[in-house]
């Protein structure tokens with residue numbers, strides 16, 4: 165990792181922690197992943213040679229930097245979806261400073277609408293860190309866009325287990341998926357699409 169990228173990630177992590185310590189309105193919080201979750205994502209992208217990464221929930225772009233840095237190492241690309249205009253603007257500014265801009269496509273859109281037009285089996289690794297109440301409703305599209313052998317990673321599987329229960333039930337009932345809960349950060353639910 166370049167020193168400049170490491171410094172940018174550290175700056176964002178500090179900003180997010182300071183901001184979220186005093187902001188109570190959910191829409192104004194950054195809600196960034198933990199650094200060890202970033203490390204896990206980096207390993208998964210690199211090990212899986214996941215060149216087509218989709219992130220749902222950009223915020224100010226902290227997790228995207230971890231994904232894009234790993235994607236760059238394997239000649240991959242990250243598409244990241246964010247529907248809040250202020251967050252999308254912050255993320256755009258982050259990416260412009262990162263040296264990873266050409267590895268990232270930031271889409272300012274509602275994830276449900278975007279997913280509906282995305283191609284079948286067009287994603288190698290999908291990182292889901294957005295509106296948890298929508299996950300079960302998005303499931304048919306999430307399932308459709310993930311290629312066989314692809315990996316779904318869902319943040320907050322431990323910190324917000326009750327909100328993730330409907331999605332977990334769908335995954336558990338689906339013979340095409342094998343899941344594992346990894347106790348890193350806020351809990352990462354990993355589900356690989358077997359076929």
Ligand SMILES: C[S@@+](CC[C@H](N)C(=O)[O-])C[C@H]1O[C@@H](n2cnc3c(N)ncnc32)[C@H](O)[C@@H]1O
Pocket residue numbers: 194195196197220221222223224225226227228245246247248251273274275276293294295298
């Ligand atoms: C937990 S934050 C993402 C944090 C980010 N992944 C990180 O770790 O730096 C969730 C984000 O999802 C966005 N979001 C919520 N519902 C959405 C939707 N339907 N479509 C796109 N983005 C959405 C929110 O505006 C928020 O910025």
